[in-house]
Amino acid sequence: MLAVKALTFDVFGTVVDWRRSVAREAAAALAPKGYALDWNGFALAWRARYQPAMERVRSGGRGFVKLDVLHRENLLDVLEGFGVAGLSEGEIDDLNRAWHRLDPWPDVLPGMARLRAKFPLAALSNGNVALIVNMARRAGIRWDAILGAEVARAYKPMAEAYLSAADMLGLAPADVALVAAHNDDLKAAAAAGLRTIFIPRRTEMADAGQTKDLEAWEGADLAAEDFEDLADRLGCA
């Protein structure tokens, strides 16, 4: 059995179904204004701007800014791309907080309750603290700590994001596992010295036909089907 002292979690995609949730939130905000958009496409277009925006921070092209700020800049682009105009600043702010209102996958709450009885559980997300706090309060997720990009002032996959989380948990990197549905995230965590656990989320990117991250990278320390299966594999009651 994998011997670790704490579990950290990627959040977008691994803990929550951002695609369907953002599509729902966009529809709730814009359909009453008469827009009939491809809501799924809207969510994907917004998400597609995520890595490039963080890359400007990671590369030193701009100082650290929290993800809410990047999301909002990206939202303005997406709204323009989809031909949406005339929203108030407050309406844009509220739609931007769609990312604070993401739903967990069905196995998450029961799985985390079992995992938490044995391990401290920390968010290790690129989402900022308020985003993760609001998401957790809405969804009933119980984190022992919210770590990750804002606290480390470094976006994954920079090593500092993972190392900061282990350090703040008071643990050596090898005593901490990252749970993620994305093999690139796990590879970066492994390079920083953490242990890695893969969970597939095979409808993260599309209802059918997702091509990436269907199976664990061969270097992952553990793979489980979902959070309940992970609790089984880690010997949780």
Added chain:
Amino acid sequence: MLAVKALTFDVFGTVVDWRRSVAREAAAALAPKGYALDWNGFALAWRARYQPAMERVRSGGRGFVKLDVLHRENLLDVLEGFGVAGLSEGEIDDLNRAWHRLDPWPDVLPGMARLRAKFPLAALSNGNVALIVNMARRAGIRWDAILGAEVARAYKPMAEAYLSAADMLGLAPADVALVAAHNDDLKAAAAAGLRTIFIPRRTEMADAGQTKDLEAWEGADLAAEDFEDLADRLGCA
């Protein structure tokens, strides 16, 4: 009624009874080795070294180090002062983690449960994240976020410690209240723009005869007798 969007909490003294808990932990560690010390005095002597150790960091005399490190350095002094010798490094580490095993005051768990239904609750402590995580897991405290010194890399009463917490909660300082049993902490929070709530802990320093922080500073926005009374005053069910 005080209008704020989140509550932050001083922890040592306000949430937990560090004096009796540390005295108990010291006795548990050292009495079996034949020491019969003034355990209460041991706890007070350890705590007396707390502000001077942080002041060296605040003044720039040394870089930021987490409170576990300062506590351990101070513990070595206290052990020597009380004539305790021959502990292993592991025994010293474990005794140092006495600060991870502090008991909440009796009103804390029921009061926080009521407060949390209405407000996000964040630790705003000089304790490091692992210390607060371990304390919370042991005591059953539920934080929405652990903010404060380690995350801000600044010890209270530096303004940055308070401002970082508000920023990470995504709120203006005036929308955040600090709950504390120490008026100096509240004054510094107020100077940084936060709202302030005083709760007396009249046996924090001594079973009887405590002379400081018996009543709220006149500038406090609110005073309550304990966390249950605070929940009443903030309109929590």
